[in-house]
Amino acid sequence: MTLAEAENAVIDEFSMYEEWLDKYEYLIELGKSLKDYPESSKVDNNLIKGCQSRVWLDYEIKDGRIVFNADSDAIITKGIISLLIGIYSDRTPEEILSSDFSVVEKIGLKENLSPTRANGLVSMIARIKDIARQTVKVD
């Protein structure tokens, strides 16, 4: 699946739920499915600032592709980072940087979060982009 296809899949999936509570339920399931983030990686370096709950995002490079792993102490936030990882993990940095990340607006995630939480979302995206940029540089 290309990155654009993955983005569209998420948009389709999200549009199936009319009620925001159902969308939350979907995010909660996504959050619960995100597992195996090592306790030892819960370090300040991986902590994303600007989130009310704590979010850790770590990554490794495998065959030129960035594989993300994340965790959060709040499950909806974990669902959001899980959704982002689902789209952007296991991609080349060039692919990631080619995205305009408009998917979060298209699914109404940004406008449906209070400003403090929307800041958290913006910070998560900024971190993903940062990691991609750094990886390009290293290459």
Next chain:
Amino acid sequence: MIKSCKRNIKFINFAGYFAYINNLSNIVAYMNIESVRSLFPALSRKVYGKDLVYLDNAATSQRPQSVIDEWNRITTESNANIHRAVHCLSDEATQAYENSRDAVREFLNAESRQEIIFTSGTTASVNLVAFSFGETFISEGDEVIVTEAEHHSNIVPWQMMCNRKGASLKVLPVDDDGHLMLDKLDELITDRTKILAVTHISNVLGIINPVKEIISRCHDNGVPVLVDGAQGIVHCDVDVRDLDCDFYVFSGHKLYAATGTGVLYGNKKWLESMIPYMGGGEMVGTVSFTGTTYAPLPMKFEAGTQNFASAATFKPALNLVKLLNNNDLIKYNDKIRDFVLDVIQRDDRIRLFGVPRGTIQNKIPLFSFVVNGVHHEDLALILDKMGIAVRSGQMCAEPLMDRFGVTGMLRVSFAPYNTMEEAEYFIECLNRAINMLI
């Protein structure tokens, strides 16, 4: 005692308030909750297509129409800078502002209107005292006492002042139930203690602190006391002369008045000797480049153009407070508190902070708690989509979060306009939310 915290206004007085509250004619002596709600336009709105259930009253209350009307009236008809000009509009605005001061004085039973300083809120009031009292009376090696239950606004201004003056900050702890450990008070007070700052009711714990006893014990040692009344003014009958407090500070916006309003009550003996906080317009006697004399109280502490349209809303807001002190309504509100407290305490998934002891009457309808295995932010997000406004996070009381070993809590706080149906709906939704998350 219970009585000191319930304003016992009789029906007979209640009828008299109609005279100056023109939009309350639909309220009869038997207080109907729907008629109370009809006074607050925001309560009838919907969020996400659902009826709004507003349970974040400890953060700010909703505004009654009478307050909105008064702000509009001043802004529309009498917008002019107060205390300065001789023209008609300025006179009207000044009158409204000063009438509000009289209403606050009467409400607090302060001895003099000179003891009522308008500020922008509780935080501004504490900062004013910490600065002006500190600069006047505190020197290197002196001590200030606060409690572990304080809001950041009653910690940080004191800390800043202590850092400036080389003084030290000491802390009166709370016990596991959230009650102040008064047995530690005597050992904290020394001959270097210059002031003690204590909250009347913690915004997290919702327990009415025995401030009268604290004040009396401090005064026995010659220590003045500042009471943070941000929550206390809403839930207790505050008589500053009976309490014998040196300072009592609160915000208007939690008490139905416009936002950006606050009060500092200060005993004249302190206010007169304290240096001003800010310099500027209307706080002066005479000004020259070689020196300035200051205006008498209360103007000495009200530099610059005041938020007069908002401050004027204290008057209708306080009229409303008197109206809400209806015995039927108080009984109804108590029933809601008892119901929510009972459900929360019986649920072993929930850990409540601020557990009443002795009498339930020292607990206000404010409940901060955590649910085992569930993040407070998740609960708040889900409740929001169910139409329920609650607070989540550290609630500006990080030391208290540390004390209880949590990163945050969920808080629901009720106002007299909340209904039993809303309380039941909240409990039902809380259950649904927990089940979604576990």
